Amino acid sequence: MRIGIVGAGALGGMFAGLLARSGHEVRLTARGETLDALAGGRLRLTGAYGEVTARVDAGPALSERPELALLCTKAQDAPAALAANAPQLAGIPLVVVQNGLGGVETARAAVSDADVFGLLTLIAAQHTEPGAWRVTAAAPSFLGRGDGPVDAAAHRIASVLSEAVPVRAIDDFRGAQWTKLVVNMLNAVPAIVGRSVQEVVDDPALRRVVTASMRETVRVGIARGIRFGALQGLDDRRLRTFARLPLAIGGIVPLRMRRAMGDVPNLGSTQQSLARGRPSEIDHLNGAVVREAEAVGADAPVNRALTALVHEAERSGPLPAARVSAILD
Structure with missing residues (x-):
């Protein structure tokens, strides 16, 4: 063909x-x-x-x-x-x-x-x-x-x-798209700090921010009437339960994804773009969560902050991990 x-x-x-x-x-x-x-x-x-x-x-x-x-x-x-x-x-x-x-x-x-x-x-x-x-x-x-x-x-x-x-x-491809969007919340923090996805998830403070962005994404999807598709061990029931969990417990979700990746460093698509000096797709990932929240009169402060930090990293290079951790303070 x-x-x-x-x-x-x-x-x-x-x-x-x-x-x-x-x-x-x-x-x-x-x-x-x-x-x-x-x-x-x-x-x-x-x-x-x-x-x-x-x-x-x-x-x-x-x-x-x-x-x-x-x-x-x-x-x-x-x-x-x-x-x-x-x-x-x-x-x-x-x-x-x-x-x-x-x-x-x-x-x-x-x-x-x-x-x-x-x-x-x-x-x-x-x-x-x-x-x-x-x-x-x-x-x-x-x-x-x-x-x-x-x-x-x-x-x-x-x-x-x-x-x-x-x-x-x-x-129901649309529901699966939303589940993939939750998975893609692994992209922003590695791009901001210049570390692999595995290193970010292994860091408790950074993992907490990744978990918060994922949980916020699920909550926005629920507000938009989404039924999440089944991908990578996640489905509608699991994600709705995850949306109610405290961050300390919800961190098991990115940890499970990290184990599935193995030990070969995964840079994520956003970080790869920054490494090549090209604009990232962050406005279509974390930025999409912000727009979807606005469509129902809500806010997505964690994803809004991560979008801004990725754009800053595009201009000036990797930022200190403390800048990311401070999002939740």
Whole structure:
């Protein structure tokens, strides 16, 4: 199958390598040093899915219409990427592989006749250098759209993508998006202090802030009428119980996630953006919680403070851990 992948970040490069290994004809959009590296050699992928060396067709935009496309940019880069590739994305299945809540809606607005799906992945991957990617933790991915039951088209696309990594088509994709948003609360604090996710969760004071941001996210979701989907050992019942727990007890949730990651340092997508000197997607993660709270006349002070601190770290580099801990004082 001809598969176009828009965006050569951690997940875009990973999917390109694994789908090419599975025999698909892959076209990957890239820019700068990454495009130069792919044009002059091969894509190299290491880690949890094995060693992959693949030659993929790379360019600044899709040169022809594929049969299936994956949008793997950061959320803030999606509008420009969709506009640049809209003629090639028209009328085909388009899978949005992004954190946050609004990616599917953004794609539908930009490419009106595309058949748009969302993909939630718990895989931890890093773009280590131009032309090279590493998967630090293998995990399942979940495909769907909207609030309703899964359809035959979603099952077909999940089957294709499962040739690269395990993908399951699921009902009530929106509820699963909210659960993934809770999981993504692991991103902000590591980016602010310049430590791995494991190091942050192992620090009791920082873990307390991560727990508070997760709990606040669940409470906002409840206020928005969300029924949380089942992901990574979390589901609607567990998350509603978690929302009522004191921080000291609720810290078991990030601790369980930390154990599932293993010992290979996980930098998180937000910290990886800062390390490359690029704006992060924090406004679509913690910032999304703030906007969703405002929509019901509420506030999300922990996530508001973390959003501001990530933007400060974007400008000036890692901040002292005490700045994060002070959020809860």
